[in-house]
Amino acid sequence: MSETRQVPAILLVDDEEHILSSLRRLLAAENYTVLTATSGDEGLQLLETNPVGLIISDQRMPAMSGTEFLERARKVKPDAVRIMLTAYSDMDATIGAINRGEIYRFITKPWQDEELKLTVRDGLERYQLVQDNKRLTAELKEWNAKLEQRVREQTAELAQRNKELTVLNTKLREAFKSSLEAFAGLIEMRDPRLSNHARNVSMLSEKIAEALNLPEKERNTIVAAALLHDIGKIGVPDAILAKQPKELTPEERRQLEQHPVRGQAAVEPIESLREAGVLIRHHHEWYNGDGYPDHLRFDDIPLGARIIAIADAIDRHANPGRRGGMYDVMRAYRIVSADRRTHYDERLLPFAEKILKEIDANAHRQVSTDRVEYLPEELVPGMVLAEDIRTGTGILVLPAGTTLTREHIAALKRYFALDPAAGAIRVWKKNLSDRRQP
Secondary structure, eight states: OOOOOOOOEEEEEOSOHHHHHHHHHHHHTTTOOEEEESSHHHHHHHHHHSOEEEEEEESOOSSSOHHHHHHHHHHHSTTSEEEEEEOGGGHHHHHHHHHTTOOSEEEESSOOHHHHHHHHHHHHHHHHHHHHHHHHHHHHHHHHHHHHHHHHHHHHHHHHHHHHHHHHHHHHHHHHHHHHHHHHHHHHTTOGGGTTHHHHHHHHHHHHHHHTTOOHHHHHHHHHHHHTTTGGGGGSOHHHHTSOGGGOOHHHHHHHTTHHHHHHHHHTTSGGGHHHHHHHHHTTOOTTSOSSSSOOOGGGSOHHHHHHHHHHHHHHHHSOGGGOSOOOHHHHHHHHHHTTTTTSOTTTHHHHHHHHHHHHHHHHHHHTSOEEEEOGGGOOTTOBBSSOEEOTTOOEEEOTTOBOOHHHHHHHHHHHHHSOOSSOEEEEGGGGTTTOOO
C-alpha cells in the first residue's frame, strides 16, 4: 500500500543575499521547497517551525559561524542532513566539523550546479531513508507489541481450553468407569454370594498396578478388564454358576471355561476396550501353562491378566460365600500364596500382600466400631459406608467403605426414589465426629 510522504524543505543559510538567490533559483527549478535565512539565529527559528530535511550553510558568517550554526541545528533537527559551503581557506574548520559529525558533505565555492544538485538529491534520499527506517522500526515495535499481546491472549485461551478439555476428559473417564461398574453390578446380580466382586477385583488390581508404577494408560486398561473380567458368564447357565468347581461335570466345566473367550468377544466391538479384552481372555491362565483357554505360561501371559488372576482369586477366597463369616483377605492370601509356583506369578504376590495387610488392618479397626443407621436424606458428606448399598431389587449402588460425597448422596436419593430399599443405610459411627452425632 502506497503512502503519501511529506516532502521535507531545504533550508539555505548565508549572510550574502546574492548567494541565497542563486541557490534558491537552482533548487526551485528542481521543485524543492526552499527556505532562506541570512543568519544562524534566523535559521534556528525556521528549524523550530518547519519540516526541514536538508540544511546548506555558509561557513563564514558574522555573529555565528557555519560550524557553530550546524552544531546547534543538529540538536534541533538531528536527522536533517547538513551541508557546508566553504572556501579553500576554511578547510581546517570544515574538516573539524566533519570529524565531529556535524556535516554530511561540504561544497566548495564556487560550486558546480550539477554537483550541488546531485549532492542535495543524495542528501534528501538519505534523510528519507532515515525517516523510513524510524517509521518502520516504530511500526515493527507496535506490531511486535500487538503480536505479543495476541500470543498471550491465544496462550491464555489455549490454556483455558486445555483446562476445559482436561475436566471433560476426566468426567468422561469417570462416566465410562461408572458405566463399567454399573454393568459389572448387573452381572453380579446372578450370583449374590459374590457381592461387589468386580469392584473388589478392580480395586485390588489397580493398587497392584500402581505399586508396580505402571503407566496410567496400562492401569486404566487393567481396571476396565478387571471390572468386566466375568462378562462372558452372561452366557453360562445359572445352574453351572451355582456349583462349586469340584461339582461340575466335564461338559459343564467346558462351558464355564469358555467364558473368558466369550468375554473378549463381547467387548471386541468397542475399540477402547479391545486391549482390555485381551486381559479378560487370559485372566484364567496359570503361570505353569495349565490354565485356560490358551494354556499360556510365564511371561507369555499379559501382565495385566496375571494381576487380575491374583485379585480375582483373593476376592473369591476372601468372600465368605457358603462358609459364612467375615470377609477375610489374609486367609485368602494364604490360600493363593500356596499356589504361587503353579497358578500365579510369584513376583507379584509381595505387592498384593502389602496391600492386603493394609486392607485387613482397616477392616479390623472398623469391626470394633459401632454402626449407625440413616435415611438417604440424613446423610452428609464424609460419612463412610459400613455395608454395601443396594436398591430394593438388588442393584449395587455403592460398596462398603465408600466415603460419601455430595454426588454420592444425590445419586442415592435418586436410586431410593426409583427403587427403594427396605432398610436404612449403615455408616461407621467413628466417622461421624465433627459431622453429625447419632
